[in-house]
Amino acid sequence: MKSKLAFLLVLLTLVFFMVLLTAGKEQNGLSGDASEAGRASGVARSGESPESQIKGENMKKDEMTANASPHLLPALPYADSALEPVISAHTIGFHYGKHHRAYVDNLNKLVAGTDFAGMSLEKIIGATAGKPDRTAIFNNAAQAWNHAFFWNSLKPLGGGEPPAALKQKIEASFGSLEACRKELLDSALAQFGSGWVWLVADGDKLRVVKTGNADTPIASGLKPLLTIDVWEHAYYLDYQNRRADFVNDVLDKLIHWEFAAANLR
Ligand code: FE
Helix, strand or coil: CHHHHHHHHHHHHHHHHHHHHHHHHHHHHHHHHHHHHHHHHCCCCCCCCHHHHHHHHHHHHHHHHHHHCCCCCCCCCCCCCCCCCCCCHHHHHHHHHHHHHHHHHHHHHHHCCCCCCCCCHHHHHHHHCCCHHHHHHHHHHHHHHHHHHHHHCECCCCCCCCCHHHHHHHHHHHCCHHHHHHHHHHHHHHCCCCEEEEEEEECCEEEEEEEECCCCHHHHCCEEEEEEECCHHHCHHHHCCCHHHHHHHHHHHHECHHHHHHHHC
16 A cells, blocks of 8 residues: 555655646747847847847848938038038938938838839930929939038138139139129029029039929039039028028138039039
8 A cells, every 4th residue: 555655655756747748848838939039129138238239130120221211311521510500410310311312211211123223313304304104203312312412512611712712713603702693592582482592514614503392403514613512401490491691601601612613523
């Protein structure tokens, strides 16, 4: 009887340990699945610091963006607040951070999988200008190009006198720097609705031209030297409806004559 009881006790102990072992394996299996799910969703993973997890996720996003976006938003050539008080960091946040970015993002979506994928902005503009069935691609490519050119047309502590070679050209074409300045301002004010005012080289002569909406002089074979964005989004937060005050301040305090002179060459 005693030996039967001892055998039963050993058997029960064995069954107990087997049940424990099976439960343990199932638990391990479940946590393995949870770990995979965590990796896929970026949820915390064991053995990595939160910082390295964030870096890892950012790298993945960057790689995805790079793959899906042949055109990148170019970096601003100065800090967000460097053009204050004429253009506030608040305006830059919307104008560069939202509007310019949207043109680049929209263009990438529009050209994905088309013959335009992989083309430069200039080539896309040339291939779509004046084609009614390509208006959306033209508008976004031209706006991406125009804005990158605009940011470079400005600098902190700009304005003043152009470099000598450019000043000579301006005087030969307009009579004086003041006359050129007046034509830039008058054209900016004469542009009905959204658009741009440009100083361009047209052969040997310099001219001021204005373009509506997304239109750009490079679509007409002209060589832009500098531009001022006169869409309301360029000045409304800082100047409300006072376009003349905005353009005057840009010409006096921000315009980058050295950039214009470099484009002349
Ligand atoms: Fe703009």
